[in-house]
Amino acid sequence: MKKNALVVREAASAYAHLGVTTGQLLTELVGEKAAQLCLEAGGLQELTRFSEAELCIRLGKSAGRKLSAALELGRRSLQPRERGATVRDAAEVYRIMRPRMAHLTCEEFHVMLMDARHRAIRTVRIAQGGVTACALTARDVFEPAIREAAPAIVAIHNHPSGDPSPSQDDVALTRRLEEAADILGIRLLDHVVVAEAGFTSLRASGRFA
Numbered sequence: 474m475k476k477n478a479l480v481v482r483e484a485a486s487a488y489a490h491l492g493v494t495t496g497q498l499l500t501e502l503v504g505e506k507a508a509q510l511c512l513e514a515g516g517l518q519e520l521t522r523f524s525e526a527e528l529c530i531r532l533g534k535s536a537g538r539k540l541s542a543a544l545e546l547g548r549r550s551l552q553p554r555e556r557g558a559t560v561r562d563a564a565e566v567y568r569i570m571r572p573r574m575a576h577l578t579c580e581e582f583h584v585m586l587m588d589a590r591h592r593a594i595r596t597v598r599i600a601q602g603g604v605t606a607c608a609l610t611a612r613d614v615f616e617p618a619i620r621e622a623a624p625a626i627v628a629i630h631n632h633p634s635g636d637p638s639p640s641q642d643d644v645a646l647t648r649r650l651e652e653a654a655d656i657l658g659i660r661l662l663d664h665v666v667v668a669e670a671g672f673t674s675l676r677a678s679g680r681f682a
Contacts, residue, residue: 502543503536520544521576558593560585563674566627566665569593574631574667582607582630584614586623587662594623611653618659625660629667637668644680651681 496508529537586594597617600607647664654661664675
């Protein structure tokens with residue numbers, strides 16, 4: 474074991490990581506390459522945007538997978554409790570979903586299944602797309618709610634650009650989902666766009682019909 478890695482391990486153990494830099498913790502976890510990559514990326518927050526495949530290319534398969542798992546554990550530790558949480562507005566949706574979606578580099582569409590009292594049952598990922606779009610239908614969106622007899626849903630997707638402003642396609646999709654919701658008898662409570670810079674509620678912004 475290299476001397477500096479041993480020093481870091483002893484410091485981390487003795488002081489519960491107080492005073493230990495992010496670079497030193499990354500070195501302790503997966504090696505010096507990870508600390509250098511974090512520096513090149515511009516910090517830990519930017520490092521979290523790397524996919525597992527990218528980390529494996531830059532650090533090697535073993536280190537890349539280990540770091541990816543550690544970053545995912547960090548994100549999960551920030552996620553508020555979802556099941557049973559009363560979701561009163563889009564801000565609460567954002568609080569729950571931001572750790573899960575804001576860092577993603579491709580667009581994903583999720584559906585939060587709700588009970589009759591607007592308490593979250595669980596969230597289901599419906600589609601994963603490229604940088605700008607997900608391909609999905611109303612059937613894809615409502616199928617989990619039908620299967621689990623959920624009386625209401627919140628539609629959620631992210632904008633990898635960091636800007637939560639809804640596009641015309643987002644507005645058009647919301648209108649189609651509203652029409653399907655009326656036919657199916659399932660309430661579409663909101664469609665929330667999640668991004669690093671914040672969120673947009675399509676209902677609050679008047680995009681619903």
